[in-house]
Amino acid sequence: CSYGFIYDGDQLKVTCFQCRNSFCAQCKKPWEDQHAGLSCEQFQTWKRENDPEYQRQGLAGYLRDNGITCPNCRFQYALSKGGCMHFSCSQCRYQFCSGCNNPFHTTCSVPHCSVTGLHAHHPRDCLFYLRDWEPARLQALLLRKGVAFNTDPPHGMQPGLCGVMEQKDEGGRQTDAACGGQTQPGHAGLCEKHYREYLVSLINGHSIDPALLFDANEVLVACRRYQVDIWRGEMEDDRAYLSRLLEKLMEEVPLGDKVPRKI
Structure with missing residues (x-):
């Protein structure tokens, strides 16, 4: 009411x-x-x-109950994070990233930021970045740390449309509605977008650093993004250089506590 x-x-x-x-x-x-x-x-x-009803809903219920909490007023939403990452709280109007809780703003306090207009700065383990990873790569990161994940839908559930609730923009008006995306085999009864969100929630919950699977270009991009010195020694070969940069990135820019870490 x-x-x-x-x-x-x-x-x-x-x-x-x-x-x-x-x-x-x-x-x-x-x-x-x-x-x-x-x-x-x-x-x-x-x-x-x-709870049989909770188990029947499977991971759709998991994503709902691990939904979005406004970092400003603490109001909780039983919604997926996998819709638009720019979330506006209906209670206090605070604008933030639903993956890491960092604020969206037009006046940026980050030194040397060249981005203009409304934007947020995200840690490297935020869903904002990891939603672009293929499910197989996210699974590989979890397996590297021995974390189990679901691939089968709840018992008795038929293939169909994804029922995960998310916030949608309809004609400039924010509404809550079921995803409606097609479920995929091996994605535990979810569409691919929300299965990725589920895997990322496990990665975040266990504080697993995605940098462990970064390729050479990703290491360099991340170092530039977080302003880590990418100086290279005159006699340093590629392998030694990238290994040192990766270690430097993980030491100087730890994951932090912005990303919700519910398991």
Whole structure:
């Protein structure tokens, strides 16, 4: 409902005075009795393991429940990050990247930034960059660190259209709607775009640095983007040079804590 009120209690369960619906004060999800006595993370684990409806939805439910939180007002959206990465909060109008929470702005404070107009600066493990990687490459990065991932759809689910919810721009108006993209074999019942988002969420959740799979050009591009010195020694061969640059990039520009790291 549209009724608003200030809650200053210390209980997780909050009930709206107007519509009498209850929700959690921390994770903002509809209240269920199983949440009592459990942290939000423990409750989410319980749902994954025990709730038949959650299991039926498969990774579409996972992407929904690991949706978007406004870094300014903390309002939570049960939406995919895989739509437009430029997200505008309907509550406070804050504009940010849904993959890394960095702000979109026209006045940039980053030294030597040559970009004009509305833009954001993204860390190298942001979905903004990794959405361009093929699923096989994202899987290879996860396998390198021993992280398992799904390839099969939920039991009994038929191939069809992707049901992941995302924010869409329709005639200048932001609306929430199902993706509707065609699901792909081996993509766990998701379209390719949202399967990539799922894999990236695992990469982010385990703090895996994509630089581990960068080729020579990607190392140089990343160093220039993050203003890492690319000086080369006179006698330095290609392999030694790129190895040193990669190590320098990972040491001087760590992943940081901007990207949400939910597992």
